Amino acid sequence: MSLSLFWDNIFKKDRRVWTIQEALKKNIVFKDLAPREINQIQVITHVRSYSPGEPIFKQGEVGVGMYIISKGSVEIIYDENRITTLKEDDFFGELALVEERGIRTATAIAKDDTQLIGFFKPDLIQIMNQTPEIGVKILFRVAQVIGTRLHETTALVKTQQRN
């Protein structure tokens, strides 16, 4: 402990804060935000740790926000069928940010030791009340993400109908 203090760079930023900022900067939802605005978001996010096999949320439960994977991986399961595995920097659950009463449409389970950055609806509402320009940028990107997913789903349904 005493020697590590001598060798570590004690002047660098808190590594945890730095990781959150980096993860937010890389995420499409926060892409339009300036560094100062990213700092504002960083202080209202929640960092949560999950062990392998631990559910993050279950299908049918009330959901209040989205998660960004900062470490580990997450399995998405719909009606007991595995749909996909999400890795570091992927995000999920963004629909709950804009839904009136966001009910989770699938189950998310941590595959490994996983660390998630949670961004939730009450915090988004607070951001919209206090700094609407940041709120608009985030909402625009959320709408874009949902639109893209809708396009992809429509294309998939069309392909399946043709077949």
Add this chain to the structure above:
Amino acid sequence: METLHRIRRIKLWFFLFSLAFAIFLIFWVKNLLVSVFLAFVGFFLLKPFVDFLVRQGLSRLVSTLFPFLFFSLVCFGLSLVVFPTLGNQVDELKGELPKYVEGTQRMLQSWESGFFSFLPAESKQKFGLELSQKVQQFAQSIFTDLPENLLNSLTVLFLAPFLCFFMLLDGKEFYRRMISTVPNAYFELSMFLQHQIMEQMGGFIRARLVESVLVGFVIWIGLAVIQFPYALVLAVFAALMNLIPYLGPLIGVIPGILIALVNQETNAVTSYIVFIYLLAQLIDALVIVPMVVARIVNLHPVTVVLVVMVGSQTMGILGMIISIPVASAVKIIYASIYQHITDGKPLS
């Protein structure tokens, strides 16, 4: 892995212990419950202004200080104008109280002989005596308890703004630290419940206060126009009672009508007084309720009456006033936990 589980266990115990300790303190320390309740009222009232100032680019501290000082000055100014009149009227009413108590007793006795003519004379006498004693005790207790109530009010007057200020300034950070200790399985549910409850409470408290001020103001103007005695005291009483849904407006009208009957006012004056109270309730029902109250969690009228009764039994008038927001919060928590347990099936 074992360390992670251990940290989580410690976090959970810490959270449960803090929650239990806070609840114990609030109920155990004298005046703390009222102070916390009033601090929440102030918090919900001032929060939109603080948010507005933060939006204009001011720091959180300045944004909190500014509306806080402004409202304190407004309250201080109002108290300079309203309190002397209110004090004079309370003094006058105190002097004339025996007259009103006696008049009420006489009226009750005359009603008894009409309503309970089928009862034997002995039980009628006993009933009348008990009723008169109750009325006298209630009326006198208001004034005998006044010095103690005022002393308690001084503590509350200092503590409530103090708590309110720090709730506005640091409340969000405190809440973040508390919620970070909630286990993963209940994290989103806790966040959802907290958000719903704060939204509902904010709307409820703001709506009730606007309603009460409006009802009190209409009654004050209406009674002052005909120079009815104790117009301000009666208006303040009606406004306070109006905080209690359904039952409050009925309780609020009683002293006005009693004073009119004991003073043997003409039928025209008594009808006018009834009209003023009705007008205040009409404006409330037609203007305020559709605008603000309708959006608030709906409790069945029977539930409201039962809840208000439980509140009055446990904590008196304060219990009657806070019972509805508490019941609304319990309803949200109950419905959400039910939905969580039954995999998303809403409580029908």
